Structure formats: structure tokens, C-alpha cells
Amino acid sequence: MSIIEVTLPKMGESISEATVINWMVKEGDFVEQDQTLLEVATDKVDSEVPAPSTGVITEILVQANEVVQVGSLIAKIEASQAEVGAAKPPKKAKPKTPNETPKPKLPKQPKKLKTASSDAATYTVPKNTNAFYSPLVEKIAKEYHISYEELRRIPVSGSNGRLRKSDIFNYIEAGRPAQFAQSIEQDANHFQVPDLKFDKGKGSIVAMDRMRQLIADHMVFSKHTSPHVTAYVEADLTEMVIWRNANKEAFFKKHNQKLTFTPLFIEAVTKAIKDFPMINSSLDGKNIIVKDDINIGMATALPSGNLIVPVVKNADTKNLAQLAENVNELALKARDNKLKHEDTSGSTFTISNVGTFGSLMGTPIINQPEVAILATGIIKKRAEVIEYPEGDKIEIRQMMYLSLSFDHRVVDGFLAGSFLRRIADNLENFEKPTF
Incomplete structure (x- = not known):
């Protein structure tokens, strides 16, 4: 008889450790070569570790939820000499798609599913109370915009109530039947x-x-994830409108760029973010990541009618001419369907100009994983009461509503209101740039 040492195999170039999810066997069990011994999770994938030899598990050296280094001893198998000679080296627990989250290959024409109304009386899902999810399960959930609340409604098959990747794939393939499930009052543990x-x-x-x-998935995910609250202010853009109308032709002649209101809005928002940096953040579990860069996403309609968010990177380091060039270039790429991945990634705060379509104001949905989004309405002439030392006067002014939707987990009313008011002040106290 001989002892075979089982070590944690290499699972990728940049992976040096993994977390043990659960063991599929216990000490004293007889296992066959290539039988799955345990499941492990990295920050990229979940993997199964096979038995290198047929024999009996004599010792398990690591337990569930322990972090283990690649190459470390994790178990021992007692095998006969005949089995040792025939044993194959342990297989690498390699992911299906290296360096990225695997995507389930769903059938192009899935089986016809029952509707929520017809299935409501029979579909009851026990609430999964397990709070631990492997990195792969969390990545799949983010990719398909499945909230933690919905994850807890998915039937589990792993040991100790563990949600496995096969569980979530099966749930997605079934059409996510518990996506909009409601809590049953008489039993708070069921949906x-x-x-x-x-x-x-x-x-x-x-x-x-x-x-x-x-x-659609992204919007539903955002509303399920972030408790949305919306604040409103109005701004007098008269001075900005007058300056822009008087200088847009000269600006074009000098820089060969159209001067729209978007770069002016980005400039005002960027200055406000510098004063209130918590707006420029994301939530990671119980930690708030306050971003170093200020990358402004601008919601843009495609010719197909769909929406996309190209990003002006490092907006705080650019002058008006550079912002105008970036905005015009991204808008052109969007119209021609030539945007690349790098053009639409990395935003830290988003602006949605609903006024472009004639809307007076809007209540935008937060672009995850950001914590706030600004909507700018149509610039409209209105009669306003203006205060002067000699008395009040009614004048025709160029007015615009601004609305800020914010994630109340991170941003409270004081911060949101102060930030929104600062944007309005920056627009009203417009500093006429020289170009």
C-alpha cells in the first residue's frame, strides 16, 4: 500500500490561491481515479479537483472556506502499488474560459415555460439563508443582473445549502421564474x-x-440593487445660452468642433464632483470605493433606438476644447456603431440629457456600479421673477430642471442636495472661457 498526496493544482497563470467551497467526499471513503474530491473557487471561476488515484481517503487536511495556496497539500489517499503504477498525474482544474467569467450556453430556442400567472399557485421557492456565494456565482449574478435577494430564491444543490454554478445556470435557463417573487406573509422564509x-x-x-x-436586465438589476431617491433643482442658464450662441461659430472656426451644451454640462459636473468626491464612488460589499479618476458617462441614443453610455475619461484634466472634441468623437462613433469596449467602460458618474428629446425633466436609473446619475432637462424660456436692489422684475430667462437619482445606501439627502445645488450654481455662475 502507498500514500498518494493530493495537492491543489495550478488553475491559471495569475492564480496563486483558491478557497475551498466544499468536499464531495469524507475520510474513509473509497474513491476512483478522476472522481471529484472537492470544489474550489478563485476570483475567476469555480473548479473541481479530481482524485489522482483510486484508493481510500485517509486524511483531509483543509476544510471548507479555507484559503489554500496552489501546490499545497490538501488530502492523502491510500492506494495499492498496482494503482500507484497506473495512476495518472492530477488533472489541472482549468476553467472553461481562462481570464474571464464563463457564460452559460443557453439553448437558442428554450423550452416553453409556464407564465408567472399560471405557475403562481405551484411555484414556491424556499428562501436560501446561506450568505456565502463563491466568486464565480457572484460574477455570473452580476453578468445576468441577478440581485442577492433573487440569489436567495434559487434552489440549491450544494452541501450545507451552498449555491453552485450549475444551480444558477439551471435557474437562468428556466427563465428566472422567481425574479419577481413576493414574500409570503405567513412564512417569511418563502417566496x-x-x-x-x-x-x-x-x-x-x-x-x-x-x-x-x-x-432591460441592467435597468431591472439597478432598481433591485440600489434604493433610488431623486432630487430636483432648476437652474438659470441665460448667461450660458447667450455666450454659447454668440461664440459657437468662432469656436468651430478655431477648433473645428461643434460647441454643444454637453461639454459645458460635463465641465460644471466635474467641478462639483471635486467638491463632493463621495458622489464619485461605488459600493463594494460594506466598503465604499471613492474613485481617483473622474470619468463622465454620457447616455446616448443609438440609431436603433437603444441606449449606450460612451465615457469621457479624466474629464477633470481637460479644457472645454478637449471636452468638445471627446464628446463629438464619441457621439459620432455612436451614430456610426463604431464604439469600442474602451469607449464605453470605466465611467464613474453619468449624465443623461433628456432635454435632447424635449423632456422637461427625468428620473434616470443609476448606471451600476455608480451611486448617482444626473438628468438635464430641456432649456426653456420662462417668465421669472428676478430680484434687484431697486425691486423685483419679471424677465424672460432660459431655465432648465436638473434631477439627480442617487443610491441611498451611500448618498444621503444632504450630500445629494448639496451636490445638485453646486452643479446648478456652476451653470448659473458660468465662467466664460477663453479659447
Whole structure:
């Protein structure tokens, strides 16, 4: 008889450690070569570690939730000499797709699912009380915009109530039946799909394209994740409008760039972020990450009608001419469907100019993982009462509503109101730039 040492195999170039999720065997169990011994999780994937030899598990040296270094001894197997000679070296627990989260290959035409209304009486999911999720499960949940609340509604098959990647893939393939489940009052540990019999009417069917589906998932995820609150102010943009109208032709001649209001708004927002840096943050568990860079996303409509958010990187380091060039270039790329991944990633705060479409104001949904988003309404002439030392006067002014939706987990009313008011002040006290 001989003792075979089981070590944690290498799982990628940059991976040096993994967390033990759970053991599939126990000491004294007989195992066959290549049988799964345990599941481990890295920051990229969940993997299974196979048995290097047939034999009996004599010792398990690490327990669930322990962090283990690659190459460390994790168990011992007692094998016969015949088995030792035939044993294969341990297989590497390599991910399906290195360096990125694996995506489940769902069927193009999934089986017909029961509707929420027809299934409501029978579909009851026990609430999963396990608070630990592996890094891979969390990444899949983020990719498919599944909140932690919804994760707790997914039936589990892992030991000790552990949610496995196969559980979440099966749930996604089933059409996420508990996505909008409601808590049952008589039993707070269970959820049930509401029996809503909507009359959806009749008409032509238009299938959502992939981008529209992603947008829909992203919006639902944001509303499920962040407690949204919206604050409003109005700003007098008369001086800014007068200056822009008087200088847009000269600006174009000098810089060969159109001068829209967007770079002016970005400039005002960037200055306000410097005064209130907590707005420029993201929530990571119980930690708030206050970003070093100020990257402003600008919500833009594509020719297809879908929405995308190109990003002006390091907006606080650029003058008006540079901002105008960036804005115009990104808008052109969006219209021509030529935006690249780097053009739409890394935003830390987003502006949605709903006034472009004639809207007076809007209540935007936060662009995750940011904690706030600004909507700028239409600039509209209105009669306003203006105070002067000699008395009040009614004048025609160029007015605009601004609305800030913010994540109340991170941003409170005082911070949101102060930040929004500072943006309005920056717009009203417009510093006429020289160019």
C-alpha cells in the first residue's frame, strides 16, 4: 500500500490561491481515479479537483472556506502499488474560459415555460439563508443582473445549502421564474410568484434584440440593487445660452468642433464632483470605493433606438476644447456603431440629457456600479421673477430642471442636495472661457 498526496493544482497563470467551497467526499471513503474530491473557487471561476488515484481517503487536511495556496497539500489517499503504477498525474482544474467569467450556453430556442400567472399557485421557492456565494456565482449574478435577494430564491444543490454554478445556470435557463417573487406573509422564509393576470392585448410581436435585452436586465438589476431617491433643482442658464450662441461659430472656426451644451454640462459636473468626491464612488460589499479618476458617462441614443453610455475619461484634466472634441468623437462613433469596449467602460458618474428629446425633466436609473446619475432637462424660456436692489422684475430667462437619482445606501439627502445645488450654481455662475 502507498500514500498518494493530493495537492491543489495550478488553475491559471495569475492564480496563486483558491478557497475551498466544499468536499464531495469524507475520510474513509473509497474513491476512483478522476472522481471529484472537492470544489474550489478563485476570483475567476469555480473548479473541481479530481482524485489522482483510486484508493481510500485517509486524511483531509483543509476544510471548507479555507484559503489554500496552489501546490499545497490538501488530502492523502491510500492506494495499492498496482494503482500507484497506473495512476495518472492530477488533472489541472482549468476553467472553461481562462481570464474571464464563463457564460452559460443557453439553448437558442428554450423550452416553453409556464407564465408567472399560471405557475403562481405551484411555484414556491424556499428562501436560501446561506450568505456565502463563491466568486464565480457572484460574477455570473452580476453578468445576468441577478440581485442577492433573487440569489436567495434559487434552489440549491450544494452541501450545507451552498449555491453552485450549475444551480444558477439551471435557474437562468428556466427563465428566472422567481425574479419577481413576493414574500409570503405567513412564512417569511418563502417566496411565491404573484398571480398577476395581465391583459397584454393583441398586436404585432417585436423580438427584443440582444442590446435591448441587456439594457432591460441592467435597468431591472439597478432598481433591485440600489434604493433610488431623486432630487430636483432648476437652474438659470441665460448667461450660458447667450455666450454659447454668440461664440459657437468662432469656436468651430478655431477648433473645428461643434460647441454643444454637453461639454459645458460635463465641465460644471466635474467641478462639483471635486467638491463632493463621495458622489464619485461605488459600493463594494460594506466598503465604499471613492474613485481617483473622474470619468463622465454620457447616455446616448443609438440609431436603433437603444441606449449606450460612451465615457469621457479624466474629464477633470481637460479644457472645454478637449471636452468638445471627446464628446463629438464619441457621439459620432455612436451614430456610426463604431464604439469600442474602451469607449464605453470605466465611467464613474453619468449624465443623461433628456432635454435632447424635449423632456422637461427625468428620473434616470443609476448606471451600476455608480451611486448617482444626473438628468438635464430641456432649456426653456420662462417668465421669472428676478430680484434687484431697486425691486423685483419679471424677465424672460432660459431655465432648465436638473434631477439627480442617487443610491441611498451611500448618498444621503444632504450630500445629494448639496451636490445638485453646486452643479446648478456652476451653470448659473458660468465662467466664460477663453479659447
